[in-house]
Amino acid sequence: MVEPAISGLVGLVAADMRRVDETILGRAASHVSMIPDIAHHLIASGGKRLRPMLTLAAAGMCDYDGAGHIKLAAAVEFMHTATLLHDDVVDQSDMRRGKLAARMLWGNEASVLVGDFLLGQAFKMMVEVGSLPCLDVLSSSAVVIAEGEVMQLSAAKDTQTSEDDYLAVIRAKTAALFGAACEVGAILGSRSKAEIAACRGYGVNLGIAFQLIDDALDYGGTAAKLGKNVGDDFREGKITLPVVLSFRRGSEAERAFWTRTLEKAEHADGDLETAIATMRKHRALEDTIERARHYGAMARDALELFPASPYKTALNDVVDFCISRSH
Template sequence: MGNVATLQKKPGPESGVERLAGLVADDMRRVNELILSRTGSDVKLIPEVASHLIESGGKRLRPMLTLAAAQMFGYGGEGHIRLAASVEFMHTATLLHDDVVDESDMRRGKAAARMVWGNEASVLVGDFLLGQAFKMMVEVGSLPALDVLSDAAAVIAEGEVMQLVTAQNTATTEDEYLAVIRAKTAALFAAACEVGAIVAGQGVEQRRALGSYGANLGLAFQLIDDALDYSGVQADLGKRVGDDFRDGKITLPVLLAYRRGDEEERAFWTRCLRDRASGEADLDRAIALMVEHRALEDTVARARHYGAMARDALGTLPKSEHRTALLEVVDFCVNRGF
């Protein structure tokens, strides 16, 4: 494609997760083993579909956050392993369901599960993974952790419905969009962090601090994802530029460009996103309009705002290598590609 937005790229964004990955490496190996064992089933289709997505990449940031939150308080039990695996299963189930709702063809650079096995299999295997997640939560024996994660599951489902209502709707407000990503993305980040503190026996102040950190980190993470979809750096990361545009998704860069455009430009967005009548040339124009109206820059600026809030949330926690790693994760999330 010809017209790709580029924003100044900061060096070494991967380094933001290296410390975290190193700190939790041993526990993460145990989580991965548990994930593989819990996708087993006599129904052959279940491990096939689950493995297709689970083994397709991704940093598994959410379960790493659970492990780090537990470790930073010196937790030495086993519960955080099962909770971290539960968090990853919830995330994977959401991706399987999302691709069906959004009618997406690709996921992490490969064919979405729905394109290989169909919508029905994707939804049902997602349900299987949710069931396994709740089994592991119960095995931990922590009612507060179960409460936090089950509440997150309900909020995520609400977010799915909210997104369905706003899909292809260019009249969506920024507040409405933020409400969707708070539910769909930030809720699981928050829960992943909070349950680590819970299983480590921490009190309300520590739980709230880590929950706030996770929620704001999740918002920053999603907003950067929104911007990356229209950036040349997306291709550098091994992903296809413009997938959100092709799927007709209303994200923050679209909303900002739509609001700031003239009548003819708004008609363009309506045709491409609401009516789903777009081609590659239209993607080039969409990116050009976002650049013209500073939609990408302002989306990144909002992400950095939430990143700053995530950093501040950790301010009351004792200094430690784990806290430093969590702060560096914020830098990774907001500087990916920019």
């Protein structure tokens, strides 16, 4: 079932996505049987493939007519899949997209190593495309994503994290790959510096909006929308924007609650319900969604540089899709 808000994008890139999927399956192959087993477990688990679709749509909007976008889109998806495998180990997550995380089935060591394999395959495909600027953009984003992971690790369970600190983490951890996925499409289309920067700006702002809605959904959504259990961020002690806002705006007793549950990981029955009620009291979820709308508007503004086209319309619809998940 395709969400109406992204059905236009899915339809536009359907033929190219079939080629991307074939590439993904081919490049996940290995004579070491555990590698395709783990890769397929995550690849086939129902992700929307949003990031590679952004690469294809940006290339289409920029009138690219070669075949390099297929390998770059597959590389983007491999980079994303590798970070998910690594993330679940770092976060000690049990579930991913409604299924047991790979680490629960094959162990932490195998999950990390298969993530490394997928990163290696991603870089091989980038080299095969032969665009040094695209290789520069995607390899730079891999560095930034890793920095974001380490930043998040150092901020883990720290209730003193500021909103600026948190935005810096998601700008690196989530938005960098969204931005790179869009930017390489424009580079392949041989567009001007301004248009390449506009595609990157669209992706980065979309990525921030996407993550902020995820943050809100973890406390105010459903498992079906999240692809994981509601409250996972809370149980894992993650400091996300709703927590930052609730902590800042809370009473001394409420701050003590966040310190106990997130910093000290001391949980009692009913704590998740208390956390959600406290967030609602201080409008932390509504304000997180409002900030997401702000970044969504910035993403739309970035596309104004481009003439009207079905691809531009579809990319604008993606912004609506990301925000509408909060309803």
